[in-house]
Amino acid sequence: xxxxxxxxxxxxxxxxxxxxxxxxxxxxxxxxxxxxxxxxxxxxxxxxxxxxxxxxxxxxxxxxxxxxxxxxxxxxxxxxxxxxxxxxxxxxxxxxxxxxxxxxxxxxxxxxxxxxxxxxxxxxxxxxxxxxxxxxxxxxxxxxxxxxxxxxxxxxxxxxxxxxxxxxxxxxxxxxxxxxxxxxxxxxxxxxxxxxxxxxxxxxxxxxxxxxxxxxxxxxxxxxxxxxxxxxxxxxxxxxxxxxxxxxxxxxxxxxxxxxxxxxxxxxxxxxxxxxxxxxxxxxxxxxxxxxxxxxxxxxxxxxxxxxxxxxxxxxxxxxxxxxxxxxxxxx
Numbered sequence: 001x002x003x004x005x006x007x008x009x010x011x012x013x014x015x016x017x018x019x020x021x022x023x024x025x026x027x028x029x030x031x032x033x034x035x036x037x038x039x040x041x042x043x044x045x046x047x048x049x050x051x052x053x054x055x056x057x058x059x060x061x062x063x064x065x066x067x068x069x070x071x072x073x074x075x076x077x078x079x080x081x082x083x084x085x086x087x088x089x090x091x092x093x094x095x096x097x098x099x100x101x102x103x104x105x106x107x108x109x110x111x112x113x114x115x116x117x118x119x120x121x122x123x124x125x126x127x128x129x130x131x132x133x134x135x136x137x138x139x140x141x142x143x144x145x146x147x148x149x150x151x152x153x154x155x156x157x158x159x160x161x162x163x164x165x166x167x168x169x170x171x172x173x174x175x176x177x178x179x180x181x182x183x184x185x186x187x188x189x190x191x192x193x194x195x196x197x198x199x200x201x202x203x204x205x206x207x208x209x210x211x212x213x214x215x216x217x218x219x220x221x222x223x224x225x226x227x228x229x230x231x232x233x234x235x236x237x238x239x240x241x242x243x244x245x246x247x248x249x250x251x252x253x254x255x256x257x258x259x260x261x262x263x264x265x266x267x268x269x270x271x272x273x274x275x276x277x278x279x280x281x282x283x284x285x286x287x288x289x290x291x292x293x294x295x296x297x298x299x300x301x302x303x304x305x306x307x308x309x310x311x312x313x314x315x316x317x318x319x320x321x322x323x324x325x326x327x328x329x330x331x332x
Contacts, residue, residue, distance in 0.1 A: 008291040009068035009092070010035040011059055011083050013046040016097060017074035020124075021050050023285045029292060034063035056270075059083055063090035063263035070120065070291060073097060076166055078173040078328070081106040084121070088113045093120035095291050098186075099178040100326060104322075105313040111307045120300045122291060123310040125186055127255040129286040131278045133190075134304070136248055136260055140191055144262065146245030148223050151191055153184035153239035153254060156230030157214065167231050168207050170328050172202035175209030177202075177320055183255045184239070185320075186313050190215055191241055192311035196220045207308035210326055217316065256281050293326070 008024055010017050010032060024030045037043040040057025044128045047055035050249050056062045062071065073083045074095075077099045090109065100123040101107040101312045107168065114121035140148060157180065159167075166172040167179055167219040188195070192274035195217035202213040212230035240247060241291040246264035250257050262270040274307050279285060287305075294302050301307055321327070 001179050002040055004296075005029050005031045007031050007033045007064060007067055007069045007073040009033065009062045010046070010052075010074065011062055011071050011076040011087070013037045014074060016071070018049075019048070020072055020074065020284050020288070021046075021167055023051075023283060024288055026049065027177060027285060027292075032064055033067050034065050046272055054327075059086055060090075062089045063092055065183070068092055069190065069290050070095060070295060072326045076172045077178055078171065078269055081110060082108050085113060088117060088119055088121065090124050091117070093123050093291075093295060095124050095287070097124045099173070099317060100310045101325075102173050104311065104318045107311050107314040111311060114307075115299065118300055120291070121307060122287075122294070122302045123307075125305050125310070126287045126289055127183065128190060128288050128305045130256055132257045132260060132272065132274055134256070135272060136250070137190060139244070139248065139262065140241060142271060143244030144245075145241065145247060145264065145308055146242050147221075148191055149222065150242045151183065151188045151225040151240070152242075153187045153206050153225070154228040154235040155180040155183045155231075155237050155255070156228065156233045156315060158233050158234035158237030161231055163207060165207070167208055168205050169261060174207070174210075175205075175213075175326055176229040176231045177210055177213050177317060177324075177326065180231065181213060181215070181227065181320065182313065182317065184225075184227035184229060185215070185217075185316050187239055187255065188227060189309060189313050189316070192217075192219055192223055192225065195225070196315055198319035200323040200324065201318045202326070204324070204326070208326065210324055213320065213324055215320055216217060253281065256283075273320060279314070289300070 034054040036056040038123040043055035211232040215227040217225040239250040
């Protein structure tokens with residue numbers, strides 16, 4: 001595939017699929033050749049908007065399309081296992097939205113399927129591919145702030161969301177943790193790996209999903225992460241990582257920052273700012289570029305978003321839901 005355009009299929013037609021497809025249209029080495037929805041009408045409307053040649057009213061037809069190199073799965077996470085699994089079974093590479101799946105068991109099934117067939121699979125954790133987040137990670141790994149002691153991060157939306165909204169629907173994996181908490185948890189995992197222990201407290205909705213959740217993650221070396229997510233209160237969406245010799249603060253929108261500030265003992269604060277080459281701060285193109293780089297190189301896994309890391313995040317999210325008492329239909 002080296003030097004060739006990568007042919008994309010889009011599975012689902014909601015807002016996130018529209019944003020990602022628009023980003024693909026601006027990449028000269030990407031081509032969107034097909035889209036699928038649960039209804040032919042929905043797929044056709046999407047295809048007409050973006051000038052896509054094929055519109056399928058079912059997922060299986062897209063999965064079977066031999067002209068598709070990779071499928072972007074943008075359904076609610078409650079359907080990720082089914083949709084991504086269908087594509088992998090048909091021999092397609094997959095970029096699957098976050099949260100990766102509904103739970104760790106489903107994630108393990110997808111990873112095992114991809115690895116058994118030698119197919120590329122990646123969670124669409126665009127934060128990990130963001131240039132400034134990669135720079136922050138490199139600084140931490142270089143020891144610029146010393147040994148990491150604490151991570152703090154929050155993501156909350158004010159709403160209000162009615163009971164009928166997907167964020168409050170248990171059948172769609174509703175609640176703050178999977179939809180928003182995945183970002184603070186993934187940020188902590190990026191810097192510290194999988195925690196040794198997880199505790200959490202939450203305010204639950206009448207439907208049984210979490211409206212807001214506070215989490216404390218702990219590591220054997222003594223590091224801790226204080227994390228929060230909510231669908232009933234708009235937070236600053238900030239993050240901070242503190243080490244033995246300094247601190248890095250990321251202002252609002254920490255998972256797609258346009259700047260962050262490095263504080264080191266005995267020095268003036270140093271600001272790192274996104275460049276024009278990085279594109280708009282909310283650009284999703286970086287993850288698309290990473291997928292295509294891997295496919296052209298014959299890689300079945302991205303070093304930026306490794307599958308073992310996605311599995312670890314799902315195990316942490318499972319532990320959070322166990323602690324707060326959120327269980328979805330069909331889970332044991």
